[in-house]
Amino acid sequence: MTTVAATSALRSLAYAIPVVLVLLVLPYIVTPYQRILMSYGLIMAIAALGFNILLGYTGLLSFGHSAYFGLGAYAVAFMVKYLHVTSMELFLLGGLIATLLVTAVFGFICVRYTRIFFAILTMALSQVLWSLAFKFFWVTGGTDGLRIPTPTILNGLVTVPKNKIAFLSHTYYYYVLIVFVVFAALMWVIVHSPFGQVLQAIRDNETRAAFLGVRVRRARWIAFMISGGFTGVAGILWAPLNGLTTPDILYWPFSGEIVFLTVLGGFGTFSGPIIGAVVFNYLKTYAVGLTVYWQLLLGAVLIVLVLALPTGIMGTLTRLTLKIKGASPK
Amino acid sequence: MTPLDNRPTDTPSNHVLLMTQRLCKSFGETRAVDGVDFVVREGEVLALVGSNGAGKTSLVNLISGLLRPDAGTITFRGREITHLSIYDRIKAGIARSFQLVNLFDQLTAFENVRLSILSREGKTRQLFRLVERDRHVRQESLAVLDRFGLEEKSNMLAGGLAQGERKLLDVAVAYALRPTFLLLDEPTSGVSTREKGTIMDTISEVVKSGGITAVIIEHDMDVVFTYAARIVMMHQGRILADGTPEEIRQNAEVANTLLGGSFST
């Protein structure tokens, strides 16, 4: 994040625009399957961005983010089942409100602690939600889960193809892409705002931050809500794509996955979580296709990552580019 | 060593800025602060001295809010602040630096100072504005760094600065809050004698021109006698002596007996 030269808006745009352009024309280059895969990647990228405002910027490791992802997804499922809603926009609105309400409560509880106790507390709270989804099967569908049908976009203004694959790989892909760009921009502004500076100060030295007149707990709480909100939005987008939501996405190993992919990309940079989410998505898909023992593969990757490249992909790349720049003659 | 004419010459007003009454704090068996009655007047620059474990840092911790006392009261500007939160004390105009340098190591010197200013101006709630765009804050941050002789290092990470620079930055960050009352805990510890002079000159100038009341914990008696208009000596949690450098010097006989010659003048 803030290294010797703070990234200016222009420089970030210079990196971002080509990427967005490529993503925009993707449907004309790659197969539908690849586009759907990328949608999953972008969705996890939103979740990772949310997760990382807590880890990378505020110094809080949450091991319970599956709760907010699941909340988003189940909110959509409930809106379908009990309110007969099909509008994507209503899903986003309703899901976000539900997620923010719960994150506000959970966050208020959790930010009184840091480090290991914070991590365990977030885990315990996410398990509360999991156990409810698991046990109240007549409400939540239990382990069978709840189905989510094709949603409507912009209340019918955008025509939804009858063919589900066509919808998911084209219309929905663009929808996810647009939401991703909006939320990525939003997060970028937040972390480069005065509030973002405060979070980093708290991360580095909470006592000193307090002595600067910062309300530490309140800042952490707000960061928590932003974090949960973003991850909730990811869950909301995920539900129609996946077509089904089950308690698995509330179960604690999924929280571990979110941590994993953020660390993979590098939690010390803004774009790290995005890269990590997309790469992890490909990694997992490839691993699952390769062997039934894909967990073994991913576990090994994680251990090697933490041992050898703790700053993740982007962190290592940044270090290498600095080295190369330093080595080149003036 | 700088000559005597750098000593602040303006007389402090008779307004009491800070007062502690029968302040007590114990850690287990140890009485770190043992019934301290301490008064600081507006505009004063005083040195708080004493051997290790005398209670100086504990007293500063109590006044700044890092610790809560077991007994006694603290009054600031006529208002009781004994149990006030750190946040409220900062807002009331108290600021401090730390004995073990306490900075935001992964932020640059510029960003460290900027944070104080952002906080002072209540801008820390801003989520949707880019901090880079605030030219006003930027200019003031650079101005503060300049006053402390750190403008060349403004883009260096605080963690990468030399000790003397870090000490100055620590004070700069507290100063940027534009406090009424500044508590400095050993601002010259760990630096060379030559650097001590530079640091103290800077602090002295900044405090004097800003009309800031300052309490400086200091071990180096040369520094104390050069820069302080008033010296308060603590020993085993109590105030042993309190007066002008001359008065303390005359008291040195008594002090020497008690402290076993740890005095050097």
Next chain:
Amino acid sequence: MELLPIHILNSLLYASTLFLIAGGLSLIYGVMRIVNLAHGSLYALGAYVTAWTIGQLAGGAPPSTLYALLPVGAIAVAAVGAIVEPTLLRPFYQRAEEYQLLVTFGLLLILEDVMRLVWGPYPLSASQPREFLGGSTIFGSQYPNYNLLVIGLGFLVAALLWAFVYRTRFGVILRATSQNMRMASALGVNVKRVYVQAFALGCFMAGLGGAFIVPIQSAVLGMGVDALIIAFVVVVIGGLGSLEGALIGALIVGFVRTLGVILFPEIELAVLYIIAAAVLLIRPIGLFGRA
């Protein structure tokens, strides 16, 4: 509707297993300040190894010898622990504690698939030790004697462990290292060796828990992941780093779950996690924990 004494016995049975798992977790944290997310998977490994060993030998051997095989699972898991600690955990002692969570999570993923690789996706049972002992009539109901044995063994292990930690020389070294690692090192304690031994001991306990439980409920994939989070609750309630806390916590959780499943089945798990959250809020170091 079964009688209360049976429920109490079931609670004690559950508590017995939980104590072994949570005690191991707490011991490791107490000595080394490591939170091992793979601890539940080690418990599962103990169950699998034991079930497999019993299955290999059950055909020919007289049933009474099967009991000697129960510790095999625990020993195997301890051996795994003795390998894991120096290779995977030691590099992280100097680093931020969050990295431990990552590395042990990676270990969890690996172990889960190792078990799948070696023993396949289907449950592995080894009920011979339980069947052999038959049952007793307690308050008019039949109750397996093996269950009573496990309850007894659980308390026996607790007592042995207490004696070990508080009455032996190694226990003194263990406690010294846990309270002040640097001081212990300065006094000549080989901290590296103590760490490996403590970790292996903690793993042994987890493996033993798996070994004891497998005659009652088969070894199944995912049991470790489920067990870990419950063990966490036990340790949160009892206090990270405290063996007494693990015992009391295990009893509390054992009773809450067993009775909960009867009285309020839908929310019994939720209640458990809420209790954990409440303890973390009111008294974060747990009932018996030290900071």
